[in-house]
Amino acid sequence: MISFDQVTFSYQDATEPVLRNVSMEIPEGELALVVGHTGKGKSTLLNLVNGMAPHFTGGTLAGRVSVADRSTADFAPREMADLVGVVRQDPAAGFVTDIVEDELAYTMESLAVPADVMRRRVEETLDLLGLASLRNRPLRTLSGGERQRVAIGSVMTAQPSVLVLDEPTSALDPQAAEEVLAAIQRFVHDLGLTVLMSEHRLERVVQYADSVVCLTGRGEVTRDSNPAHAMISAPVAPPVVELGRWAGWDPLPLSIRDARRQAASLRQDISVRITDVPNVETGSESETTEAVADVSHASINRGGRVVLRSIDFRVSPGEVVALMGRNGSGKSTFLQMLSGSTSPSAGQVSVRGLNPTQLEGTELVTTVGMVPQEPALMLWAESVEAECAAADRTSELADGSTLALFQRLRADIDPQMHPRDLSEGTRLALVVALVASAAPDLLLLDEPTRGLDYSAKVTLTELLRELAAHGQAVVVATHDVELVAxxxxxxxxxxxxxxxxDADANTAATASPAFAPQVAKVLNPLPLLTLAAVQAAVATEPHRPSDGAVR
Amino acid sequence: MIAALTTPRLVHPGAWWLWALGLAVAAARTTNPLLLLMIAVAAGVVVAERRVPGPWGRSYIAFAKFGLLVIAIRVVLEIFLGAPNFGPTLFSLPEIPLPEWMAGVQLGGPVTVAGLLQAVFDGLRIAVLLVCIGAANSLVNPSRLLRIVPAALYEVGVAVVVCMSTAPILVSDAARIREARRLRGRSTSGLRSWSQMAMPLFSGALERSVALAASMDSRGYGRTAGIPRKARLTTSALLLLGLIGMLIGLYGLLDGSTPGVAGVTVIGWPMLLLGVALAATGSLLAGKRVSRTRYRPDIWGLPEWLIVTCGVIPAVGFVLLGSNPALTGPTYPFGWPEIPLAALPLLLVAALPAVLAPPLPRQNDAANEQQPERTAVTA
Structure with a gap:
């Protein structure tokens, strides 16, 4: 259905091609998953399918990309619209109309589909995606998962043969991600749709894939129609695959179910080694130490709606608190309240005994640091170096301290680069460096792992752990149970x-499947959350309580 | 036939706008404050019965408030800049002598009762015109009005839609950038900080526009389907000229002081008809080569004809009443304004759509006006 024939693609001003001599054929009815590190050409590969690259993005294409024998060299993206549906990372950015129903019809209007056919297809699509109750809703009032489903529906009404999805669930909470994936599954199974999809959250999608398209870097692309085989050597892998690789399971498990079947002996092995719940974290005695932040009976009302209701919350030095809950439950508002961006309608908020809304300048940045959901908003200087220098001045640090911290996170970035040209992960690292260099007593992060691949997540994890060891308190709003673990x-x-x-992370993660990371699910009821913990447990002597360092 | 009027459905946006314009034409023909207020009330009755839910439904009130402001400004201008008027003087401001070349303008000086009343009546007339536009906005979501833009002007329509959906996002972006700046310990006031905040705001807007353009392109926008460029240009030109003609015609109808014969202005009806003819030709030409279709096009049926009639009758009536002195608000000598008997049925007709128009279909969502937290994603 989709065929790449000797494709080499490079952007203008680039010294090396992004993709080099790619040849592959994705047959009809296949769900192909694109896997690779950030910035290695995943989006480019997806853009090539309907000709957005090079028609829209610029660049040079050699070789031939064709869908159902229509080559992108001869057809512009708009002439491919009846054949290829594309949903980009931020669905809201692609909405043209303002009502759900009109958005679903938009593509068909462009394709001059007769009115009665349009009407019928819109009704079908509303049912297929479970959107019937939303048909008259303004698009801006939809939740993240609903938006994603409308975006998928709006291209599916044109009945394309190929659906291209760029990170369809990365920004969604687990529940919304389920809804979107279920919809995609239905299209693949009921309509024989061919899907090409990229996704950072491999743990959500890898078990549904029929084949894996792997970008190894240096522009090479391989396609493997056995996902389990492909994941053995894939550059990025979800925790369950990491566990399987380490344990040497064959075939490599891609889902919790497969892994549990093979994990019986490992569970047995570990259970004789640990007899006690490894209680690693002892630094959270909020009664004895002075709290960094203290929230008492705080409520926030917005437009007649109660967003937060009489919240009591304390966080002590050295704690890393995960703030969880579905989209729209008030997590971001909670962080805004701690950072002083919003003042509570009732109740008290204090950070180090100060009211955060009153703080400004140096005092603010050394007391509360906040990494917002869209890090780009914090950047306005012309280069990475200038941003770092500005942070040094505000935080009254020695010249170059912030840049040094950033380069610890990302050594390979030229300080003269414009912040807008950085990848999302790097941009986040830059903002984290700008905020963390001031050593705020309380560091707040809003959804920091969105758009990060596994290796970038590891870097972030290490930094957060180090900050906590220095006695800083960290609060992270996140859906990512792996980060929490x-x-x-x-x-x-x-x-x-x-x-x-409000519970200890270990207890929370092992008590409820909703918070359990993949490793914990595989090894349930053993209280181990990460591969590192498993490795440590296996390394200990049998029948002796683990003496720590589980994480 | 009764069923056509009672079955809930959305009325064609054009019908409401034509009705509102009819009322505006009527209002423009009089300075009689009672008549003006009665026109506003007639529009208000219809709005109260048939307004759309959501923020647009409140346009009537918003425009009415704006109208009050217009009256206030008009009165203030009259007090300070008003030319000498006849009749008793209410009070006198010190007159400031102006240089020779500003001979026509007087700053300060005596303020007369008649002058003030004249200002109030003039302001009220403009206010009622605004109220009529507000009523149309309350009855029709403007985005639905854009849907009836002819296919040949489609590009213009899309640009307007995109603008309308981008503007609120820009405002919320500005607030968040300001907040992000505070969090980095920078001042959020002063010229310098504003210029620095503009940077991320504009680059964000630009990125959004590029993303939207990419999405529209990949969804088939601008498939020309073999229409020659010349034909497209011809239809666009016809339509634009037609629209301009209609605007001039409307202006002629609204402004009773344009030169005319027997109460009917020369640039009124003839220009309007010419504009309609041009636009219709353009639409027909455009329709011949369909390159896109319209989802659920609005229906034009009996209710629409009735609503438009309810707007046209008062408009024509007030134009015909043109010479009746009761249409002018009495300023000097002051007396209680009279109401010409002939105007009453006209006003009654204007309010009829409140019961004639089909009711709005019930929305199945209470959440229409509630906005959840923005769960935005950076591309």
């Missing part, structure tokens, strides 16, 4: 404006 000491869950759970 790797770094957090405590989990606070917000539901409809209330704190519904």
């Amino acid at each position: 790797a770094v957090c000491t405590r989990v606070v869950m917000i539901g409809d404006g209330d704190i519904v759970l």
Whole structure:
């Protein structure tokens, strides 16, 4: 269905091609998953399918990309619209109209589909994607998962043979991701749609893939129609695959179910070695130490709606708190309240005994640091170096301290680069460096792992752990249970404006499947959350309580 | 036939706009404050019965407030800049002598009752015109109006839609950038910081526009399907000229002081008809070569004809009443304004759509006006 024939693609001003001599054929009805590190050409590969590259993005294409024998060299993207549906990373950025129903019809209007056919297809699509109750809703009032489903529906009404999805679930909470993936599955199974999809959150999608298209870097692309085989050597892998690789399981498990079947002996092996719940985190005695932040009976109302209801919350030095809950449950508002961007309608918030809304300048940056959901908003200088120098001045640090911290996170970045040209992960690292260099007592991060691949996540994890060791308190709003397992000491869950759970991370992760990382699910009921913990447990002597360093 | 009027459905946007314009034409023909207020009330009754839910439905009130502001400004201007008027003087401001070349303008000086009343009536007339436009906006979501833009002007329509959906995002972006700046310990006031905040704001808007353009392109926007460029240009030109003609015609109808014969202005109806003819030709030409179709096009049926009639009758009536002195608000000597009996049925007709127009279909979502937290994603 999709065929690449000796394709080499390079952007203008680039010294090396992004893709080099790629030849592959993706047959009809296949769900192909594109796997690779950030910045290695995943988006370019997806853009090539309908001709956005090079028609829209510029660059030089050698070789031939064709879908159902229509070559992108002869057809512009708009002439491919009836054949290829494309949904980009941020669905909201691609919405043309303002009502769900009109958005679903937009592509068909462009393709001059007769009115009665349009009407019928819109009804079918509303049902297929479970959007019927939303048909009259303005698009801006939809949640993330609903937006993604509308975006998929809006290209599916044109009945394309190929659907191209760029990170369809990266920004979604687990529930919304399920809905979107279920919809994609239905298209693949019921309609025989060919899907080419990239996704950072491999743990969500790899078990559904029929084949894996692997970008190894240096422009090479391989396609393997046996995902389990492909994942053995893939440059990025979800925790369950990492565990399988380490344990040498064959075939390599891609889902929890497969892994559990093969994990019986490993579970047995570990259970004789640990007899006790490895209680690693002892630094969270909020009664004895002075709290960094203290929230008491804080409520926030917005437009007649209660966003947060009489919240009590304390965080001590050295704690890394995960703030969880579905989209729109009030996590971001909670962080805004701690950072002083929003003042509570009732109740008290204090950070180091100060009211965060009153702080400004140097005092603010050394007390509270906040990494917002869209790091790009924090950047306005002309180069990475200038951004870092500005942070040095505000935080009254020695020249070059911030840049040094950034280069620890990302050594390979030229300090003269414009912040807008950085990849999303690098941009995040830059903002983290800008904020963390001031050594704020309280560091807040809003969804920091969105758009990060596994290796970038590891770097972030290490940094957060180090900050906590220095006695800084960290609060992370996240959906990412793997991040929570790797770094957090405590989990606070917000539901409809209330704190519904406040527990030790180990307890939370092993008690509820909703918070359990993949390794914990595979090894349940053993209280091990990460591969590192498993390795440590196996390395200990049998029948002796583990003496720490589980994470 | 009754069913056509009682079955809930959305009325064609054009019908509401033509009705509102009819009322505006009527309002433009009089300075009689009672008549003007009654026109505003007639529009208000219809809005109260048939307005759309959501923020647009509140346009009537918003435009009415704006109208009050216009009256206030008009009165203030009259007090300070008003030319000498006849009748008793209310109070006198010190007159400031102006240089020779500004002979026509007087700053300060005596303020007369008649002058003030004249200003109030003039301001009220403009206010009621605004109220009529507000009523149309309350009855029709402007994005639906854009859907009836002829295919040949489609590009213009899309640009407007994109603008309308981008503007609110820009405002929320500005707030978030300001907040991000505070979090980095920078001042958020002063010229320098504004210029630095503009940078991420504009580059963000630019990125969004590029993303939107990419999306539209990959969804088939601009498939020309073999229409020759010349034909497209011809239809666009016809339509634009037609629209301009209609605007001039409308202006002629609204402004009673344009030269005319027997109460009917020369640039009024003839220009309007010429504009309609040009636009219709353009639309027909464009329709011959369909390159795109329209989803759920708005229907034009009996209710639409009735609504438009309810707007046209008062408009024509007030134009015909043109010479009746009661249409002018009495300023000097002051007396209670009279209401010409003939105007009453006209106003009643203007309010009829409140019961004639089909009711709005019920929305199945209470969440229409509530906005959840923005769960934005950076591309």
